[in-house]
Amino acid sequence: xxxxxxxxxxxxxxxxxxxxxxxxxxxxxxxxxxxxxxxxxxxxxxxxxxxxxxxxxxxxxxxxxxxxxxxxxxxxxxxxxxxxxxxxxxxxxxxxxxxxxxxxxxxxxxxxxxxxxxxxxxxxxxxxxxxxxxxxxxxxxxxxxxxxxxxxxxxxxxxxxxxxxxxxxxxxxxxxxxxxxxxxxxxxxxxxxxxxxxxxxxxxxxxxxxxxxxxxxxxxxxxxxxxxxxxxxxxxxxxxxxxxxxxxxxxxxxxxxxxxxxxxxxxxxxxxxxxxxxxxx
Amino acid sequence: xxxxxxxxxxxxxxxxxxxxxxxxxxxxxxxxxxxxxxxxxxxxxxxxxxxxxxxxxxxxxxxxxxxxxxxxxxxxxxxxxxxxxxxxxxxxxxxxxxxxxxxxxxxxxxxxxxxxxxxxxxxxxxxxxxxxxxxxxxxxxxxxxxxxxxxxxxxxxxxxxxxxxxxxxxxxxxxxxxxxxxxxxxxxxxxxxxxxxxxxxxxxxxxxxxxxxxx
Numbered sequence: 001x002x003x004x005x006x007x008x009x010x011x012x013x014x015x016x017x018x019x020x021x022x023x024x025x026x027x028x029x030x031x032x033x034x035x036x037x038x039x040x041x042x043x044x045x046x047x048x049x050x051x052x053x054x055x056x057x058x059x060x061x062x063x064x065x066x067x068x069x070x071x072x073x074x075x076x077x078x079x080x081x082x083x084x085x086x087x088x089x090x091x092x093x094x095x096x097x098x099x100x101x102x103x104x105x106x107x108x109x110x111x112x113x114x115x116x117x118x119x120x121x122x123x124x125x126x127x128x129x130x131x132x133x134x135x136x137x138x139x140x141x142x143x144x145x146x147x148x149x150x151x152x153x154x155x156x157x158x159x160x161x162x163x164x165x166x167x168x169x170x171x172x173x174x175x176x177x178x179x180x181x182x183x184x185x186x187x188x189x190x191x192x193x194x195x196x197x198x199x200x201x202x203x204x205x206x207x208x209x210x211x212x213x214x215x216x217x218x219x220x221x222x223x224x225x226x227x228x229x230x231x232x233x234x235x236x237x238x239x240x241x242x243x244x245x246x247x248x249x250x251x252x253x254x255x256x257x258x259x260x261x262x263x264x265x266x267x268x269x270x271x272x273x274x275x276x277x278x279x280x281x
Numbered sequence: 282x283x284x285x286x287x288x289x290x291x292x293x294x295x296x297x298x299x300x301x302x303x304x305x306x307x308x309x310x311x312x313x314x315x316x317x318x319x320x321x322x323x324x325x326x327x328x329x330x331x332x333x334x335x336x337x338x339x340x341x342x343x344x345x346x347x348x349x350x351x352x353x354x355x356x357x358x359x360x361x362x363x364x365x366x367x368x369x370x371x372x373x374x375x376x377x378x379x380x381x382x383x384x385x386x387x388x389x390x391x392x393x394x395x396x397x398x399x400x401x402x403x404x405x406x407x408x409x410x411x412x413x414x415x416x417x418x419x420x421x422x423x424x425x426x427x428x429x430x431x432x433x434x435x436x437x438x439x440x441x442x443x444x445x446x447x448x449x450x451x452x453x454x455x456x457x458x459x460x461x462x463x464x465x466x467x468x469x470x471x472x473x474x475x476x477x478x479x480x481x482x483x484x485x486x487x488x489x490x491x492x493x494x495x496x
Contacts, residue, residue, distance in 0.1 A: 058455045078461035088452035092474040101470075102460035149460075 001067070002157055002189040003032040003055060008064030010050055024050050026214035027064075035187035039200040039207045041243060043251045044259040047215035048193045049161055055191065056082050056159050068157065078106060081155035085162045087146040089134045095145055096121075096130040102152045120148045123182065140171035144178075151182065160192040164199065176202050177228070184227055195259045197243045197266055201236060202229050207243060211250040219246050244270050367423065368491040371430025375487055378431070379438030380480055386439065387446020388472055404436035408494050433494050434487035441486065445479015446472055 010025040024047045032038045040048040053059045055066050057076040066073050068080060076082075081102075089098050096117055103113045121127045124144040134142060143164065150158060163179075164172045180203060183190065194200050200207045201223055209218045223239055230236060248267050251260060326341040335343065351357045386393045386400075408429055415425035453471045462470060 053455075056455070056459060058459075076455060076459040078459065080459065082456070082459045084452050084456060086452065088450065088456040090453060090456075090471070090474075092477075101457070105457075105461035105466070153460075 001031050002034055002069055003191060004065075004067035005030050005051065005055065006065040006067065008051070008054060008061045008066065010047070010054060010059070010061050023214050025054075025061075026216070028210075028215045028217065029064075030208055030217060030220070032189055032191050035189055037183060037190045037192070037203055037205045039204040040191065040193045040210060041195065041197065041200045041207050041247065042210035042215075043195065043212060043247065043263060044257040046210040046212050046250065048210050051210075051215060052159055052161055052191065052193045056080055078102065078153065079155070080157045080159055081150035081153070083146055083150045083158070083160040083163045085165050087134075087142045087166075089142060089146055089149070091134045093134075094130070095126065095132050095134070095137070098134070098145060099149050099152055102149060106153050108153075116152065120152065124148055124178065139167045140175065143167050143171075143175060147179070147182075151188075154186075156189060158188050158190040160190065162193055162195070164196075165194075172199070179203065180228055195263055197240055197247060197263075197270075198231075200243060201239045202231070209243065209246045209250060212252075218250055221246075241270060367426050368430060368488065371427045372434045372484070372487045372491045374427065374431035375434025376438050376480075376484055379435040379483065379487075380442050382435075383439040383442025383480075383483070384446055384468075384472060384476060387443040387476065388468070393443070400436065400439055404440075408433055430491050430494055433490055437487045437490060438480070438483040441479045441483030442476055443479075445476035445482075448479065449475035 005028060007027050007029050008025055009023070009027060011021040011023045014020040014022055028047070028051060030038075040051060042048045050059065054061050055068075055073075057073055057080070060074070073080075090101070093101065099120055100113045100117055103116060108116070117130070118127075121130060124147070126141065126144060126148070129137065129141065129145075134145070137145065143166070147163065150160075164175050167175065176199060183203075192200075192203065204223050207219075207221045207223060209221070210216070211218045221239065221243060225233065225235060225239070244267050247263055251263055251267075322341060329335070329338050329340045332338045382396070386396055411429050411432060412425065415428045419425045419428055449471060453475065454467060457467055457470055
């Protein structure tokens with residue numbers, strides 16, 4: 001099992017009163033099988049991002065254990081490539097230098113670096129932006145560069161924190177298709193955090209729904225659909241509806257952030273569609 | 282006078298040419314500031330001649346004459362050279378000491394907590410108060426001047442460097458660590474380039490303050 005999350009708990013001390021500890025995760029356990037794309041879906045504040053950053057090693061856990069390829073991990077490492085929500089591309093490096101950065105750290109030869117860089121840039125159609133600086137790129141381009149940087153060293157494990165959260169709707173759909181194509185070519189074990197039901201169904205082999213009760217796992221749904229996924233397939237919508245129902249329960253009417261609003265809108269839209277579809281038949 | 286039929290066109294293009302030159306000139310020499318300088322000079326000239334008490338309000342032309350005379354004097358030029366050297370050298374020492382300390386303070390909360398009270402207390406001491414101590418420690422000559430300049434610069438550089446490091450997006454550290462960078466590489470690849478704007482601001486301010494302290 002590439003990723004095993006074994007009964008992890010995490011609490012933070014409150015900012016105003018250090019003595020009060022806020023429990024975020026309590027006894028959370030799940031596994032990500034080899035070559036499987038798993039999504040963590042849930043409302044804001046359910047601890048899905050905390051779980052992911054603990055797996056990445058950016059944060060400590062209070063108890064429990066994370067096993068990556070059988071080894072317990074406590075610190076970040078190149079065995080787990082990470083895609084950040086706000087890209088975290090280094091602004092003082094050019095696009096090409098950002099993508100070759102992990103290759104340099106892995107002591108890849110200069111010639112191999114160039115070859116791999118050309119390959120990756122072509123994959124994301126960014127050949128003309130090799131020497132651009134990050135601030136010159138659009139949001140979608142930045143996201144693609146961030147993804148290429150994560151893929152640079154052919155990682156076995158990919159962790160993604162709302163990778164498409166900051167780009168607009170059109171770009172999101174396009175990047176989903178590109179992402180699926182890339183991941184289909186080479187099965188990379190992937191764990192993605194998202195609050196977007198459609199994205200979860202489109203990309204995942206399995207979706208884990210987390211609730212607000214200390215990150216308790218409400219459901220573990222296997223998406224058994226052929227790839228590439230077809231959005232007009234009725235089974236696709238059945239999965240989306242199932243997850244929407246689960247999310248609705250997890251949200252329980254408590255809307256805290258923009259993220260929750262997105263979920264609420266999605267639920268409302270899907271209910272509206274269901275009613276509209278019903279009357280047409 | 283006979284003019285060619287397209288002469289007005291030519292003059293038009295010429296005027297746009299002069300306009301472009303003018304805007305270039307403004308950019309290069311900061312024309313508004315030059316105009317203001319000219320107005321002040323003319324005002325001074327006229328005012329002094331109307332007031333007619335050169336001991337209280339010297340004539341403009343006499344002041345300019347004295348400056349020209351001083352600049353032609355080798356001793357004055359050498360003194361200016363010494364002053365410039367002192368400011369640059371003193372600030373250089375300040376930067377040399379201040380940048381590593383500032384970086385350490387920005388990078389580690391422990392070091393920040395350990396040093397911040399002393400840095401903040403010491404930097405409140407007026408420059409002139411250091412002078413007697415500096416003379417006792419370094420004797421007369423360049424020593425005390427350089428010491429005071431470096432001391433003055435060091436705090437400005439520390440504060441700006443630390444602020445520069447603190448401003449770096451925390452995700453950058455996670456990002457390079459997850460790509461396999463060790464602590465040294467985190468410093469060379471993130472802390473140094475990321476805090477460069479802060480360091481440069483610190484050096485500029487330290488140089489500016491150096492001119493004020495050097496007297």
